[in-house]
Amino acid sequence: LRADTPPAMQAEPPGDWPAHGRTSSEQRYSPLSHVDRQTVGRLKLAWYLDLDSNRGQEGTPLVVNGIMYATTNWSRVKALDAATGRVLWEYDPRTPGDIALRGCCDTVNRGAAYWEGKVYVGTFDGRLIALDARDGRPVWTTSTIPADATLGDIRSYTVDGAPRIAHGVVVIGNGGAEFGARGFVSGFDARTGALKWRFYTVPAPANRPDHAASDGALSRIAWPTWQPDGGWTRSGGGGTVWDAIVYDPVTDLLYIGVGNGSPWNYRFRSGGVGDNLFLGSIVALRPQTGEYVWHFQETPQDQWDFTASQHIMTLDLPVGGRMRHVIVHAPKNGFFYVLDARSGEFLSGTPYVFQNWADGLDPVSGRPRIRPEAMWSLTDRPWVGIPGALGAHNWQPMAYSPRTGLVYIPAQQIPALYKTPARVTLHPVGLNLGAEMAAGSAPDDPAARAEAAKALQGWLLAWDPVAQKARFRVDHRGPWNGGLLATGGDLVFQGLANGEFHAYDATDGRDLFRFNAQSGIIAPPVTYMAGGRQFIAVEVGWGGIYPLLVGGMARTGGWTVNHSRILAFALDGEASLPPSGQKGFLPVAPPVDYDAQQAEAGYVHYQDFCIACHGDNAESGGVLPDLRWSGAIRTAEGFRNVVLHGALTAYGMGSFASVLDDGQAEQIRQFLIKRANDTYAHEIHIRDNAAGVPEGGDRD
Numbered sequence: 001l002r003a004d005t006p007p008a009m010q011a012e013p014p015g016d017w018p019a020h021g022r023t024s025s026e027q028r029y030s031p032l033s034h035v036d037r038q039t040v041g042r043l044k045l046a047w048y049l050d051l052d053s054n055r056g057q058e059g060t061p062l063v064v065n066g067i068m069y070a071t072t073n074w075s076r077v078k079a080l081d082a083a084t085g086r087v088l089w090e091y092d093p094r095t096p097g098d099i100a101l102r103g104c105c106d107t108v109n110r111g112a113a114y115w116e117g118k119v120y121v122g123t124f125d126g127r128l129i130a131l132d133a134r135d136g137r138p139v140w141t142t143s144t145i146p147a148d149a150t151l152g153d154i155r156s157y158t159v160d161g162a163p164r165i166a167h168g169v170v171v172i173g174n175g176g177a178e179f180g181a182r183g184f185v186s187g188f189d190a191r192t193g194a195l196k197w198r199f200y201t202v203p204a205p206a207n208r209p210d211h212a213a214s215d216g217a218l219s220r221i222a223w224p225t226w227q228p229d230g231g232w233t234r235s236g237g238g239g240t241v242w243d244a245i246v247y248d249p250v251t252d253l254l255y256i257g258v259g260n261g262s263p264w265n266y267r268f269r270s271g272g273v274g275d276n277l278f279l280g281s282i283v284a285l286r287p288q289t290g291e292y293v294w295h296f297q298e299t300p301q302d303q304w305d306f307t308a309s310q311h312i313m314t315l316d317l318p319v320g321g322r323m324r325h326v327i328v329h330a331p332k333n334g335f336f337y338v339l340d341a342r343s344g345e346f347l348s349g350t351p352y353v354f355q356n357w358a359d360g361l362d363p364v365s366g367r368p369r370i371r372p373e374a375m376w377s378l379t380d381r382p383w384v385g386i387p388g389a390l391g392a393h394n395w396q397p398m399a400y401s402p403r404t405g406l407v408y409i410p411a412q413q414i415p416a417l418y419k420t421p422a423r424v425t426l427h428p429v430g431l432n433l434g435a436e437m438a439a440g441s442a443p444d445d446p447a448a449r450a451e452a453a454k455a456l457q458g459w460l461l462a463w464d465p466v467a468q469k470a471r472f473r474v475d476h477r478g479p480w481n482g483g484l485l486a487t488g489g490d491l492v493f494q495g496l497a498n499g500e501f502h503a504y505d506a507t508d509g510r511d512l513f514r515f516n517a518q519s520g521i522i523a524p525p526v527t528y529m530a531g532g533r534q535f536i537a538v539e540v541g542w543g544g545i546y547p548l549l550v551g552g553m554a555r556t557g558g559w560t561v562n563h564s565r566i567l568a569f570a571l572d573g574e575a576s577l578p579p580s581g582q583k584g585f586l587p588v589a590p591p592v593d594y595d596a597q598q599a600e601a602g603y604v605h606y607q608d609f610c611i612a613c614h615g616d617n618a619e620s621g622g623v624l625p626d627l628r629w630s631g632a633i634r635t636a637e638g639f640r641n642v643v644l645h646g647a648l649t650a651y652g653m654g655s656f657a658s659v660l661d662d663g664q665a666e667q668i669r670q671f672l673i674k675r676a677n678d679t680y681a682h683e684i685h686i687r688d689n690a691a692g693v694p695e696g697g698d699r700d
């Protein structure tokens, strides 16, 4: 059985990519078929553009009438001639560097919205800006963060998702639930930037009304699911809407994917009491008013960072013998859900990966049967969870082909160790998870490391949403690969963590095209027509949470240094990339003396405050500096200047003076010197090859 093409999809000009998921169904399917299984052998690079930031690039470029609007790291916007890559205008919102510390997962941006001659972009420091599509001049700017939301010194808000537009309302959410935040989405008048409505996803302390669209639903439905005086009243509760927001013209509803609890620790957050709505839920709202319509909670009692923020897609599928308009969703928690898009009714849910936290779902309600041992914050025993906090599928978008009837999922396995700390402290800067970060790091011993690396997996999963089962999979070298694109040429395109860009046969996963992009790819490709030719374009740039947090183990995926670009491919393209010449972070012989006791204390502070960007156990994942080889660790004063006095704030390394004193900063420095000494010989050794790059061999 094949799904019908929904009416909303037919309206879009087939040669454009005018909205985040191309159409309002967010299927990321384009009917273009010049590039197909026969012609793909002639696919070549047509143009490329070097970007001005070498950090994670997660953007979906929009293409409207031959002009590409791409957003890149630090919330920058570029308009390009989509046929040639020539820059028409650029806009830099000058996001301040210290905001990097307020986001968990790299200063990324996932894309813009286009509507009636304006380009809308959210900025990492929480602004929403409307630009004139002709010249990039700001038409209006507004703050998406209400002044009182930052009350309490731990509240932390960022914006990195793409805005969506419905009924002339621009809708945007925010990130921050790893720090202390209370989630909400806001709707602004697309013409003027005036706030039209706001919907908070978790209650206010004491069930206080916000005089917002959410008041009724929060007090009626959500408030009874929280312990009234739980730690959430100080940490915000979480529920940030940091990625998926979808307007569905078929139901005239707006669907939002609500994130995890703040902090993760459910005992601290809510005393181990209640489901904590609307955490881990899809919530349907009226786009004009923000009024609540329905919700479906995928993960009650969240303590795993199991967000429902992942890509929300609508489809028309035969269910029980009749066509239903449904939402399909593959959130972090590892279950593939099919919900009725009008009512939120649970239709089916099946694990799409190996998972160990639930004994399936209740077949009627869809509620997970959570295993008692997975409730780590209540058992006080460490829990190795699969999926872990980075999910069986993260923000990297899926795609659907109406020709094959398959949903293509960038699936992964990244186990996580969850452990209750001796004491939960809420810090004004840095992660506030209520989980022990110094519980154990990747081993240095090569054999043990290779064994641990086997658990880190990534694959392209072709999923039949009607039968709820896998049709085929394509295994990649590791997790954290790019989002997906499906085309009328029966191809599925995906960039990989190891820096390759591929086209696969949509019917069986056969590998039909491979290109060396010289840096890991996490962004989803798009396709469009310009100058009479079909292009496939993708942003290249290794980053996002996986390499930043996981660090050295994330380098098993391949290329170790970010080189950010936009690449565009076409049949008989004639461009080529210059040789990469990349050698990774070059190890510099470290100072030899350190104090072992200080270094031990420094490990704990490092894991609490530095791990989220510089990687587990002081090994960088190839995006931000590897501190073992940093000049800053050579003197106590130099290190203090960076860590406490903000010498590198403009680059995103703000001051930690509010959480670390001189002595603790010095302990971290001693730890870094120890790590440099422990690993220097090995780092040199793994470069013992002709190319002098880690892990053997130039892949040019």
Ligand SMILES: O=C(O)c1cc(C(=O)O)c2c(n1)C(=O)C(=O)c1cc(C(=O)O)[nH]c1-2
Residues within 6 Å of the ligand: 058, 103, 104, 105, 106, 108, 158, 160, 174, 175, 176, 177, 178, 240, 242, 259, 260, 305, 307, 389, 390, 394, 395, 543, 544, 545, 546
């Ligand atoms: O809870 C939040 O507020 C929040 C925000 C974000 C974000 O804004 O990017 C991410 C996450 N959570 C998250 O859990 C996650 O795995 C994640 C990955 C990424 C990324 O861009 O690589 N962002 C985020």
Ligand SMILES: [Ca+2]
Residues within 6 Å of the ligand: 177, 178, 259, 260, 305, 307
């Ligand atoms: Ca999160």
